[in-house]
Amino acid sequence: MTTKGRKIDGQRTGPEPRLESDAGSTPQQPTAGSDRGRRQSDTFELYDLRVEVAADGSGKPMVCNHPVGAFFELRGEELHFPPGQTFPIYPLAAILPLLPAKQRLTDPNDWMTTDTEIACPDPHCGGIFRIRRIGKRTFRHGDVTVVPLHAQEEAP
Numbered sequence: 001m002t003t004k005g006r007k008i009d010g011q012r013t014g015p016e017p018r019l020e021s022d023a024g025s026t027p028q029q030p031t032a033g034s035d036r037g038r039r040q041s042d043t044f045e046l047y048d049l050r051v052e053v054a055a056d057g058s059g060k061p062m063v064c065n066h067p068v069g070a071f072f073e074l075r076g077e078e079l080h081f082p083p084g085q086t087f088p089i090y091p092l093a094a095i096l097p098l099l100p101a102k103q104r105l106t107d108p109n110d111w112m113t114t115d116t117e118i119a120c121p122d123p124h125c126g127g128i129f130r131i132r133r134i135g136k137r138t139f140r141h142g143d144v145t146v147v148p149l150h151a152q153e154e155a156p
C-alpha cells in the first residue's frame, strides 16, 4: 500500500465542549451522585483520543505513509491532525470503527478497555496504531443532536 493520504482538516462546526485534564487516567464509572447530576443537566462525557503510529517489532518496513510517531486526535466527532501531516485512508478505515467505543466509558473487564493496538491492514506493513485516552470532555446533549433527550420514554 503506497497510496498517500489526503490531509483532512479538523474543522470545528459546533460549540467547543469543556475538556477536563485527566491525561493518563484509567476509565472510571460515574458515581450515582454524578449520574443524577448529569441527567438533570443533560451533559455527558467522552474521552479525547490520540492515535499514534508505532512499529510492530516484526522488522517489516513501514509500507504506508504513516511514519513512527505520526498521530492524530479525536475530540468529539472531529479528527485533528498536526499542521501539514497527512494520514493514509486504508489504515484510517481500519481504525475508525474502534474510535467511538474507545471514546466512551467502558467496563474495566471489557477488552475494549484493555486493548489499545490496531494492526495496519496491509499485511506487509510493520505499522501498528496505539489508541490512548488523553482526557475527558463534557458535552451537552442539546448541543450535539436535535433528538429530544427522553424521546424514547415519551413514545407510545
Ligand SMILES: [Zn+2]
Pocket (backbone or CB within 6 Å): 062, 063, 064, 065, 066, 091, 120, 121, 122, 125, 126, 127
Ligand atoms: Zn501500514
